[in-house]
Amino acid sequence: MFQPNMFENLHHQLVDMGHNNNNKASENSTSLDMLIRDDDHDAKSAGTDTLEPPNSGDDQDPNQHPNKKKRYHRHTQHQIQEMEAFFKECPHPDDKQRKELGRRLSLEPLQVKFWFQNKRTQMKAQHERMDNSQLRNENEKLRADNIQFKEALANATCPNCGGPAAIGEMSFDEQHLRIENARLREEIDRISGIAAKYVGKPALAYTDHVSSHGPSRSLDLPVSNFSSSQQGMVGEMFGANDLLRPPMAGLTETEKPIIIELAVSAMEELIRMAQIGEPLWTPTMSDNSSNVTLNEDEYMRSFPRGIGPKPMGLKSEASRDTDVVIMNHMTLVEILMDVNQWSNVFCGIVSRAMTMEVLSTGVAGNYNGALQVMTAEYQVPSPLVPTRENYFVRYCKQHSDGTWVVVDVSLDGLRSNTISRCRRRPSGCLIQELPNGYSKVTWVEHVEVDTGGVHDIYKVLVNYGLAFGAKRWVATLARQCERLASAMASNIPAGDVGVITTPEGRKSMLKLAERMVLSFCSGVGASTAHTWTTLSGSGEDDVRVMTRKSMDDPGRPAGIVLSAATSFWLPIPPKQVFNFLRDENSRSEWDILSNCGLVQEMAHIANGRDPGNCVSLLRVNSANSSQSNMLILQESATDATGSYVIYAPVDIASMNVILSGGDPDYVALLPSGFSVLPDGPGQYQSGVLEVGTGGSLLTVAFQILVDSIPTSKLSLGSVATVNSLIKCTVERIKCVLASNNL
CATH class of the missing domain: 1.10.10.60 (Homeodomain-like)
Structure with a gap:
């Protein structure tokens, strides 16, 4: 056997x-x-x-x-x-x-x-022969879809002029490849790989066809649709009516390829705008090439198509700035592509934002090729400067040299010839990885806007690009990166002092301060979600007020909240104003609520290289028994384009919970504070533009709980009291600073 x-x-x-x-x-x-x-x-x-x-x-x-x-x-x-x-x-x-x-x-x-x-x-x-036959049928179907896409693109018309929709400087074959890459690249690669294995055809039969037509400008990603349930909105608003209204209904299948082509063209334009110099960018000073002005004639010669010529009545604003920030390049990309994180980091600039539709999520694991249709509102922290709203597409891509690029471009004219008050030409940033977790960021900001509603005292700031320009975006990003690095510290740095004894308590206090800043920034500007009422004449010191009902929000006290704000000019450098307002030793000179009591710093968290960037816990020792031992949470922040001092009273019991590492979301806050902006570009010193060497634009904003019952009606007496409070505070600040500046 x-x-x-x-x-x-x-x-x-x-x-x-x-x-x-x-x-x-x-x-x-x-x-x-x-x-x-x-x-x-x-x-x-x-x-x-x-x-x-x-x-x-x-x-x-x-x-x-x-x-x-x-x-x-x-x-x-x-x-x-x-x-x-x-x-x-x-x-x-x-x-x-x-x-x-x-x-x-x-x-x-x-x-x-x-x-x-x-x-x-x-x-x-037998199974392999059947699978191969099925894959061949699927491939033929996909190719038929490609032909339909090509025909739709060939018949597309420009929404502005009615002519053929030729976006960017691309041939028709290149446009076809963009659509094919966006929808079918991954599927074609899979099918060709299987065919090579079982049928013996070369695996490069399809990919060679794609690469021969220029893959350097292809999307390289599939396009998918997301429902409106995945939209995001950020902003410390009180009610549902504060949502940004979508400018139009969902996108049609014909519009999506046009948006994709516009995004690809905008990406190419942004890279060139960020990298080339003269004659496109003209140095403002011969010995400092970082301060540049856009040559508009050269721009139109270099980029003749794009989103079309500048409409009548709009003013062009273009700026470029570069800085090194303390953050990993991939983390920066994630912040820019997540509407919630983006709005939080740039809360002083972005008052509200929403993702309307996601056309591509990017490859697995990162945002390479991500494409989002968004709407956002941009602000200056003052009710005297109108906000700017944009409906745009945001496109993110990693290039062959490892550089990540995130670009925005307006979609306002996609369906009608109506021109908005603000159009966003290709704007965004290039992010390059540096050693030790740092990144080099080059930012380009290019808009066309109607500046007619800007108050006279802010016109110089706006016209020089310090209000909405690239320098403000980069300076804000650099400061926020330092703050995030501080918040991620696993121990208590040597610079922190006071009653904070655990890393958990430190993190809770920073988180509470972050929510306080977000709430302040969302309610101090001229957002269309606000309804400001002017209490007095037409002077620059006018006090503007608005009321809101706070209900079922553990982060705010319940009742009627009265907000009041005023902006005015001071003939004193912004740095001096900022240091005066943030110093606890001088607080009793302007803070009426402290009632001339002694203010003592109980805790201090440094969250930036500048000594002015910190979070403090202050204790007011007042002779008034009702205010005795009152605690104040305060965050001060400063960068090259502006400063903030934001504070809110906190009861001792709540603060004890925070210092022990408790959840800060259930601590009720009503923040008040100041924003300090330069009145212009300042002066040149050794060929370098020094911001803040001139006067200051100071905004004072208070939030007061005038009634603990949300259904109550606001009394005129409450309005008069708040008006008197803010005017008295302004007079004290002016008087003290004037005497100190003599």
Whole structure:
């Protein structure tokens, strides 16, 4: 009887004897090699033939050479039917099952084994042929879809002029490839790979076709749609009516390829705008090339298409700035592509934002190729400067040199000829990875806007690009990166002092301060979500007020909240004003609520290189028993384009919870504070523009709980009290600063 382990021994023996060419007979010839060579024959014969098993080899002469003649055994119809039935139940029988089946069918176990091997090979070949046929049909269907897309793009018209929609400087073949790459690149690669494996066609048959038409400008990603339930909105607003209204309904299938082409063209324009110098950008000072002005004539020659010529009545604002920030490049990309994080980091600039539709999420694991349709409102922290609203597409891509680029471009004219008050030409940033977790950021900001509603005292600030320009975006980003680095510290740095004893308490206090800043910034500007009422004449010191009802919000006290704000000019440098307002030793000189009490700093968290960037916990020791031992949470922040001092009273019990690492979301806050902006670009010192060497634009904003019952009506007495409070505070600040500046 044949022994199973003899099969392996015989195979090794044949390997050693394989180079001999004599024709001596041997019944112990090879089986595995024969099986491989005869797979196709066995498959065609539906498993009716199998190799005759070798003898046990007990009397085999070791000097004999194997005979090349192979013996076959043809199974009976009954044997085949029985093994077919068994195969349906168990395609991989074990030794015991093969022996039992061979006993019933008068076959050797090795014959049974070979039959099942042949049968499995046959079934695999059939499945592969069926899969390949199905993949071929799917490929043809995808190619038919491509043709339909090409026809739709060829018939698309420009929404502004009615002519052919030729966006950017691209041929029709290149436009076709953008659409093909966006929808089908991954699918084509998968199909071509399978075809190469099973059919023998080269795997590069499809990818070579794509790359030959210029992959450097392709999206490289599939396009997908997301429902409105995935939209995001940021902003410390009180009610649902504060949501940004979508400028139009969902995008049509015809509009999506146009938006994709516009985004690709905007990406190319932004890269060129960020990298080239003269004559496109003209240095403001001969010895400082970082301060540049856009040559508009050269711009129109370099980029003749884009979103069209500048509409009548709009003013062009263009700026560029570069800085090194303390943040990993991938984290920066994530912040820019997540509407919530983006709005939080730039809360002093972005008052509200929402993602309307996601056309592409990017490749798995990052935002390379991500494409989002968004709407946002941009502000200056003062009710005297109108906000700017944009409806735009944001596109993110990683380029071959490792640089990440995030670009925005307006979609306002996509469906109508109506021109908005603000159009966003290709704007955004280039992010380059540097060692030790740093990144180099080059920012370009290019808009066309109606500046008619800006108050006179802010016009210079706006016209020089310090209000909405690239320098403000970069300076804000650099300061916020330092703050985020401080918040991520796993221990208590040596610069922190006071009653903070644990890292958890430090993080909770920073988180509470962050929410306080967000709430202040969302309610101090001229957002269209606000309804400001002017209390007095038309002078620059006018106090503007608005009321809101706070209900079911653990982060705010319930009741009627009255907000009041005023902006005015001071002939004092911004740095001096900022240092005066943030210093606890001078607080009693302007803070009426402190009632001339002694203010002591109980805790201090440094969150930036500038000493003015910090979070403090202040204690007011007042003679008034109702205000005795009152605590004030305060955050001060400053950068090259402006400063903030924001504070809110906090009760001792709540602060004890925070210092022990408790959840800060349930601490009720009503923040008040100041924003300090330069009144212009300042002066040149050694060829460098020094911001803040002139006067200051100071905004004072208070939030007061005037009634703890949300359904109550606001009394005129409450309005008069708040008006008197803010005017008295302004007069004190002016008086003290004027006397100190003598």
